[in-house]
Every structure is written in structure tokens, then in C-alpha cells.
Amino acid sequence: MNSPATRPRIGFIGVGIMGEAMVRRLLDLGFPVTVWNLEPERLDTVVPHGAVAAESPRAVAAASDIVMLCVLHMQAVERCVFAEDGVAAAGRGPSLLIDFSTADPEGTRQAAAKLKALTGAGWIDAPVSGGPQLARTGGMTVMAGGSEADFALAKPVLEQMAGNVTLMGPVGAGQTTKILNQAIVGTGYVLMAEALMLAEAAGIDAARLPQCLAGGHADSSLLQRLYPQMQQRAFEPPSSYARQLLKDLKAVSAFAGDLGLDLKVIEQGVQRYKDYVALGHEMSDSAAVVKLYEHEAAERGTRP
Numbered sequence: 001m002n003s004p005a006t007r008p009r010i011g012f013i014g015v016g017i018m019g020e021a022m023v024r025r026l027l028d029l030g031f032p033v034t035v036w037n038l039e040p041e042r043l044d045t046v047v048p049h050g051a052v053a054a055e056s057p058r059a060v061a062a063a064s065d066i067v068m069l070c071v072l073h074m075q076a077v078e079r080c081v082f083a084e085d086g087v088a089a090a091g092r093g094p095s096l097l098i099d100f101s102t103a104d105p106e107g108t109r110q111a112a113a114k115l116k117a118l119t120g121a122g123w124i125d126a127p128v129s130g131g132p133q134l135a136r137t138g139g140m141t142v143m144a145g146g147s148e149a150d151f152a153l154a155k156p157v158l159e160q161m162a163g164n165v166t167l168m169g170p171v172g173a174g175q176t177t178k179i180l181n182q183a184i185v186g187t188g189y190v191l192m193a194e195a196l197m198l199a200e201a202a203g204i205d206a207a208r209l210p211q212c213l214a215g216g217h218a219d220s221s222l223l224q225r226l227y228p229q230m231q232q233r234a235f236e237p238p239s240s241y242a243r244q245l246l247k248d249l250k251a252v253s254a255f256a257g258d259l260g261l262d263l264k265v266i267e268q269g270v271q272r273y274k275d276y277v278a279l280g281h282e283m284s285d286s287a288a289v290v291k292l293y294e295h296e297a298a299e300r301g302t303r304p
Helices: 017-028 040-045 057-062 074-082 105-119 131-137 148-161 173-202 206-213 221-232 242-258 264-278 286-300
Strands: 010-013 033-036 066-069 096-099 122-125 140-144 162-167
Touching: 010 017, 010 057, 017 033, 017 131, 017 148, 033 057, 057 066, 066 074, 066 148, 074 105, 096 148, 105 122, 105 173, 122 148, 122 173, 131 140, 140 148, 140 173, 148 162, 173 206, 173 221, 173 242, 173 264, 173 286, 206 221, 221 286, 242 264, 242 286, 264 286
Parallel strands: 010 033, 010 066, 066 096, 096 122, 140 162
Antiparallel strands: none
């Protein structure tokens, strides 16, 4: 690890559930971190631990060598980087921007080229997987896109924040990989909910399923980590939001459509989350999609 004197100054924009965990990790590692969030009350989760609040993304950039983003979507990325008070307005300050957001590949490529032209800063798209617990402990997965030179600058920091960091190709490749990740995750959440409903309706000990299937072809982190959460109905506080996973699944569907593919399992996953969110669960935990099945069973008058 670098000494405190040589650690880059980090700017972090977007202190949501994942952003908070990543900022806390950086602070634990001894990095100086300047933060901004659209809803300033969220800064109360990190400022008491040593982060320094800034009044705008531009102010974050002015105080940083590397700027990191973790925001909701591509429009939020563009606002944070190119608005009048955005990162680009700071001029030739940060040498690198690392975007942990889940955005779209083409929008990312365009934004990276624009930032390079305006300030000379490099861009690594680095969407993540693993949830806030792994982000907090440095065990999350990072799927990266960018030039070899920019990745070499980012890698020493990313490797302290994540257990698995892989450069998948040029700018945009990280976002493309995240689309594939979300296709697996989103449909997997639905599958875990349906497996749980089957197990409970059949009358077996549903809690033992992960132990029973461990090591077989059905085993996965979804079965070992997500299924127990569903089985215990442990959804508070949320570790992710249903609206976010629905947004990601819609992006998977659009990406597949652009490639001329008709992927029916993914389309069913999109519809299941549309149905779930339509019941008023936009800000509920993504794993609580099992409540959709309970709701439908109750409407049919059958055992949930």
C-alpha cells in the first residue's frame, strides 16, 4: 500500500448505498476523500468518518487527483461531469475519472471522449457487483473498460477496493460486461424467488436448500447468499433497490434488441420486476421480489 504522503487524493460523487460503502473503505485505507451527493443529507453517513464535504462536483474535482462516480444512471453521470458545476468545469485537475455507475456503453464512450477533449483526463468505466457488504470490506468485483495506460493508474486503488478487478477492453467494455452481469443477476433473483415458492409450497425444509445443494450444479452465490435472505424475508434495510434492478434489466433488454436478439427468459425477468415495482415496491430491496409471488398467491387464494 502507498504511504499516506503518496496516496492520491480521491473525490467521490454519489454517496448512495454502494457509494457509502466504497467511501468508508477508502477512508479505512487512509485515502483522503472529498465527497458530494445530490441529496446532501447522505453525506452524514461518511463525513463523521473523515470524508470532507464539497459544495459541487466541480469542487470535488478541484480537490482530487482521481474522481470516482457512483450514481444512478447515464443522465446522472453526464450531469455530474458536464454541468456548469460539474467535474469538467474544474479544468485540468484530476488525471482520471473512475465511474462505478451502471450506465450505457455508448454514452460512456461519448462522455469519455468529451472529458478527454475538455480536460485531458482519462476515463475508466468500472461498474461493480457484490453489494455494499463486499464493497465495505474490499471484496467486490470490478469489471473495467479503458486504455491500458489509464487502467494502470486506476489499478493500484481499485485493487484495494475490490477482490476481483478485470480490464475487459477499451472504454465502454466495463459497462457491456455489467449488462451481462445484470442479465444473470436479474433473472437469477426471479429464479431464486420461484425456487423458494416451490420449496415452501412443497412442504420441505426450505431453509436447508442451500446446504443441500452446495457443491452441485445448482450451487451459486445467489443460492448461498440471496436465497437465504429471501427465505428469511430479511429485507430491511435494503441492500439494493428494486427500481435500480428494473432499470438495469430494461437496459439488458434494450441492448439485446439492438443486437437483434430475442431473449425470452430475460424478457420475463423484466416483466416480473415491472409487476413488482407496479405494486409500490420501487424502493424495496430487490430480493423482496418474492413478495410479488406471495401477493399473486394471495389473490388466487392459494397457499403462498
